[in-house]
Amino acid sequence: MATNAYVPHAAGYVDNEGVKIVSSRFPYEDSHTLERSLATGGYDGMKKALRMNPAEVAAVVKDAVLLGRGGAGFPAGVKWGFMPPVWPRYLVVNGDESEPGTYKDRLLMENDPHQLIEGCIIACYALGLNTCFLYIRGEMPVAHERVAQALNDAYAAGLVGKNIDGTDVSIDVVLHWGAGAYIVGEETALIESLEGNRGMPRLKPPFFPAAKGLYLKPTIVNNVETLANLPWIISNGADEYKKYGSERSPGTRMLAISGHVKRPGVYEVEQGKVTFRDLFYGENYCQGIKDDNELKMYIPGGGSAPWFFEEQLDIPLEASEVGPAGSMLGSGAIVVMDETTDAVRACLRVVRFFARESCGKCAPCREGTTWEEKVLQRILDGNGRPQDIDLLLEIGANISPGNYPVAAHPDGGLEAVPFPPKQTTICPLGPSSVAPITSAIRRFRGEFEAKIAAASEMSGSAV
Amino acid sequence: MSRLNEENVALAEEIISRYPRKKSALIPLLHVAQEQEGHVTNAAMEHLAELVGITPAEVLGTASFYEMFKFEPQGKYMVNICTNIACQLLGGEELLHHAEKTLGIRPGGTTEDGMFTLEDVECIAACTEAPCLQVNYRHENRVTIKGFDGLIAQLRAGERPEIPNHGTLGKVRQHIPADRLAGIESPETAGTPEWYSSRTAPAS
Numbered sequence: 001m002a003t004n005a006y007v008p009h010a011a012g013y014v015d016n017e018g019v020k021i022v023s024s025r026f027p028y029e030d031s032h033t034l035e036r037s038l039a040t041g042g043y044d045g046m047k048k049a050l051r052m053n054p055a056e057v058a059a060v061v062k063d064a065v066l067l068g069r070g071g072a073g074f075p076a077g078v079k080w081g082f083m084p085p086v087w088p089r090y091l092v093v094n095g096d097e098s099e100p101g102t103y104k105d106r107l108l109m110e111n112d113p114h115q116l117i118e119g120c121i122i123a124c125y126a127l128g129l130n131t132c133f134l135y136i137r138g139e140m141p142v143a144h145e146r147v148a149q150a151l152n153d154a155y156a157a158g159l160v161g162k163n164i165d166g167t168d169v170s171i172d173v174v175l176h177w178g179a180g181a182y183i184v185g186e187e188t189a190l191i192e193s194l195e196g197n198r199g200m201p202r203l204k205p206p207f208f209p210a211a212k213g214l215y216l217k218p219t220i221v222n223n224v225e226t227l228a229n230l231p232w233i234i235s236n237g238a239d240e241y242k243k244y245g246s247e248r249s250p251g252t253r254m255l256a257i258s259g260h261v262k263r264p265g266v267y268e269v270e271q272g273k274v275t276f277r278d279l280f281y282g283e284n285y286c287q288g289i290k291d292d293n294e295l296k297m298y299i300p301g302g303g304s305a306p307w308f309f310e311e312q313l314d315i316p317l318e319a320s321e322v323g324p325a326g327s328m329l330g331s332g333a334i335v336v337m338d339e340t341t342d343a344v345r346a347c348l349r350v351v352r353f354f355a356r357e358s359c360g361k362c363a364p365c366r367e368g369t370t371w372e373e374k375v376l377q378r379i380l381d382g383n384g385r386p387q388d389i390d391l392l393l394e395i396g397a398n399i400s401p402g403n404y405p406v407a408a409h410p411d412g413g414l415e416a417v418p419f420p421p422k423q424t425t426i427c428p429l430g431p432s433s434v435a436p437i438t439s440a441i442r443r444f445r446g447e448f449e450a451k452i453a454a455a456s457e458m459s460g461s462a463v
Numbered sequence: 464m465s466r467l468n469e470e471n472v473a474l475a476e477e478i479i480s481r482y483p484r485k486k487s488a489l490i491p492l493l494h495v496a497q498e499q500e501g502h503v504t505n506a507a508m509e510h511l512a513e514l515v516g517i518t519p520a521e522v523l524g525t526a527s528f529y530e531m532f533k534f535e536p537q538g539k540y541m542v543n544i545c546t547n548i549a550c551q552l553l554g555g556e557e558l559l560h561h562a563e564k565t566l567g568i569r570p571g572g573t574t575e576d577g578m579f580t581l582e583d584v585e586c587i588a589a590c591t592e593a594p595c596l597q598v599n600y601r602h603e604n605r606v607t608i609k610g611f612d613g614l615i616a617q618l619r620a621g622e623r624p625e626i627p628n629h630g631t632l633g634k635v636r637q638h639i640p641a642d643r644l645a646g647i648e649s650p651e652t653a654g655t656p657e658w659y660s661s662r663t664a665p666a667s
Contacts, residue, residue: 011604012591053662088483088653100547103588128659130645131483138494138531139543139587141600144633151637161643169658170645174481175637179490180530182585196489196515198528215484215650258549258590265591303548303586333590335549349551353585359528 004284006265010111012103012256014265016284019244021252022228023268025112032146034153037114043159045231046118049125050167057126061230063238065250069104070094070185070223071302071330073319080127080220082210089218091124091132092209093227094190098137098182100303100353101333104254105224107266109136109143112228113150117160117173119227122234124171127220131172133194138178148175182357186427187221188213189359200361201427225254225332246272249318253332255279260293260338261286272318276300276308279317280336293338297443301330303350304432306405306419307439326407326416327435343444344451347436348376354433364399365430371395372433384452389441396434399424404438414442465504467511471495474636475514481639483650485515493526498630502533530584538573538580540618541629542566543597546583549590558594559583561608565615578619580629601626 007013009029025031025040037043049057062077083089093116097105109116120132136144151173154160162170176194178184184193188202191214206212213219229251233241242250249271256266257279263286269279279285280295289295297307306327308315315321322329337346355369372395375388396404400421408416423431441448467475475495479488489511496507508522515522526532544562546555559570562581566574570583589595592604596611603614617623627634 012589054659055663087655088648088650097588098586100586101549101590102586103590106588128656128663130656131647138529138632139597139600141632145635148633148635148637155639155643161639162645168661170656172639172645172647177491177494177632178529179493179532181528193490194487195484196486196525198525217650256590258593259552299548335552335590337552341552346548346551349546349548353547356585
């Protein structure tokens with residue numbers, strides 16, 4: 001099989017050299033079938049787990065320091081430990097992937113659904129529960145079809161459902177599908193949606209899902225990629241897992257690098273071993289900036305992440321390094337922008353996303369994101385006013401007070417403000433809209449001022 | 464005649480049986496209703512309300528939150544062009560403008576012949592394949608202006624049979640045979656699974 005190349009049947013995935021923990025079957029054209037799964041060690045981790053004590057399984061996951069791959073990066077084993085000894089309890093799989101720039105979960109569901117199902121059973125077993133809901137984003141019908149087929153096959157083969165693999169363990173995995181709402185990726189909104197309601201986040205406290213989640217019962221919400229790691233971890237053990245990646249962030253991540261690079265793609269990369277520079281310019285990765293242009297800025301972890309620049313290129317890709325530098329690795333989505341990019345236009349586009357996706361529950365976000373979009377739009381359209389830059393920062397401060405996380409800019413006299421931001425809202429959606437604004441204004445204020453100055457000249461009035 | 468038909472009532476009942484509370488089935492059921500008619504009708508929402516034991520207003524309350532549910536007739540093909548950041552950088556907005564001009568409609572509009580509805584959408588998770596779009600939620604990657612024109616011609620000529628009509632989500636559905644089901648219980652009565660209790664019981 002060719003390596004360091006695109007895989008045609010998994011559009012976007014690049015089969016590069018290096019360890020594969022979750023994408024090992026991607027090079028096979030039939031990677032989504034039960035036959036391929038079973039022929040390549042599929043369900044071995046589950047079979048091993050079912051013959052261990054549930055607490056032992058949970059201990060292995062905790063020992064492996066499996067950091068959540070959905071965005072927050074919280075250790076899954078620790079999260080599991082927050083569940084009080086109360087039943088019934090539920091596992092909800094978050095497959096509502098919609099963060100701008102992100103699409104690892106779609107690839108994992110489409111190309112290796114059995115690995116995910118196996119991960120679900122391992123988690124359910126460790127947590128002592130028998131009902132799991134797999135929530136897939138509505139706009140992903142192929143993932144939906146592949147997972148539905150995989151579940152049907154796995155039920156028929158005795159690998160899910162009643163008396164799994166001939167044991168007394170019985171666990172149902174129910175496929176559920178969404179209908180288009182970014183906010184449902186937030187775990188309490190996901191639970192609301194799964195209860196058949198509008199997907200609006202719940203107040204925490206008291207609604208921490210581990211204690212009061214689905215039907216107000218203890219619930220663990222885990223990301224698709226997080227669960228997809230479990231079969232490998234149980235099969236090979238925590239010590240083996242920790243040989244890959246870095247000490248604080250073991251294992252790999254599926255990173256989607258898009259935008260102005262020569263070879264955009266989804267790459268499985270060891271955490272902490274590779275820098276942004278390696279990723280953008282390395283032969284095994286993106287092979288340089290498109291048209292050999294200069295790099296202007298990049299989003300290191302999805303639309304919600306503050307932007308990075310040239311100065312941050314040598315930071316290794318791991319949450320514990322990116323956070324103190326002023327941003328986040330988030331959902332593993334990196335968007336690269338070259339010198340031809342208009343900072344105001346790019347900023348507006350990311351902000352517009354949050355304005356459209358705000359659920360409307362909290363006033364600072366509902367009103368704030370709408371105004372951020374309006375003000376940015378008028379600057380871009382040539383109708384900006386001199387006070388608009390300060391106005392944007394002020395609106396941002398109403399959603400996220402205090403020093404907003406920002407990357408260092410030694411030449412501009414800026415020091416890094418570490419992630420995460422503060423918030424006046426229930427969930428992080430509103431505060432996320434402030435990321436592109438502070439990033440763009442603090443770095444490219446001149447571009448905003450030039451557009452506003454041109455507008456004043458055109459109208460002949462200094463407002 | 465836009466309550467669920469007999470076949471879909473059976474399907475709805477099967478879906479409902481997989482949830483500890485009926486209302487949890489609401490979003491999947493709305494998809495079933497949308498698949499039947501191409502959009503979600505008032506009569507269908509009243510029917511769903513009966514099936515899950517809530518009011519029609521509650522059904523609308525939920526349905527209206529979600530982008531994918533449409534309450535008016537849509538084109539046979541919903542063309543969703545992504546203009547979010549990764550696609551914008553590589554020409555997503557120019558592609559949208561070209562589509563507007565070619566189809567003669569603005570986002571949200573439907574062509575007079577009922578073939579196409581156009582939408583300007585947020586990230587559809589194919590960012591490395593920008594600019595991308597979906598036709599009835601099926602991806603088309605790295606779409607050029609010429610490629611877009613070719614796609615529209617193919618759709619008009621009926622040359623893309625693998626793309627189902629608007630409203631059809633998955634062509635494969637989950638089905639759990641009764642003898643394979645572990646058992647979905649009400650959250651009020653469900654307790655600790657026996658297999659778990661037996662494994663965590665203190666050693667005697």
